[in-house]
């Protein structure tokens with residue numbers, strides 16, 4: 712072997728080794744990111760070493776929720792799904808997943824799930840802050856319409872609080888904002904917002920998103936309506952077209968409440984009825 716040829720072979724060998732180690736690092740990053748995602752959204756228990764079987768079970772449950780082919784493989788489609796913009800709330804209560812999850816216990820999609828409720832029919836809200844580029848008038852209109860979406864199909868009524876003692880408070884935050892590391896916002900994309908179940912009455916939105924009320928950017932109305940659903944006591948729905956499904960969708964004609972959302976809110980607060988509505992203000 713000539714000297715030149717030997718150098719060329721050593722170089723190509725080094726290139727192959729470095730490519731392999733890059734691929735390994737990429738795969739390892741994907742695995743660590745996937746584990747963090749599965750913990751954040753309630754598919755895996757926090758701070759544990761997971762066996763391959765446990766990880767595959769968690770991936771299967773996630774694939775089932777995300778309407779992907781269920782095989783337990785951390786394939787490209789599954790990893791891609793984990794990077795799509797979504798609500799920052801868990802998909803289901805952790806204990807339920809850890810005891811098998813719906814993929815194992817029942818292949819039928821469970822209808823709406825509810826967490827807790829308010830024990831009054833009229834709720835007030837307050838908008839604590841908002842991005843500088845949104846007009847106050849437009850934002851107030853969007854928030855009112857988002858609450859009204861739920862009020863139209865249930866016995867609930869809503870009004871903006873005059874003072875600062877509202878039942879439900881809406882606010883925009885950057886990054887970590889004093890409600891736990893799990894809730895820290897992650898910049899554009901990923902988790903867009905989260906909320907708290909009754910009766911904490913708070914919904915938080917990631918200030919790093921470019922929110923929009925006119926179709927250019929992240930549609931705030933859709934996310935407002937979804938997070939308000941959580942503040943009223945609804946958990947995520949496994950129906951793809953439900954407003955309470957965890958993944959962000961652009962505003963489209965299907966973006967009215969789905970039957971699953973309507974059944975859920977009516978199960979908690981009853982149907983809309985005019986006498987009830989008068990009573991919520993006057994009785």
Ligand SMILES: [Zn+2]
Nearest residue numbers: 798799800957
């Ligand atoms: Zn949500």
Ligand SMILES: [Zn+2]
Nearest residue numbers: 888890894915
């Ligand atoms: Zn928060």
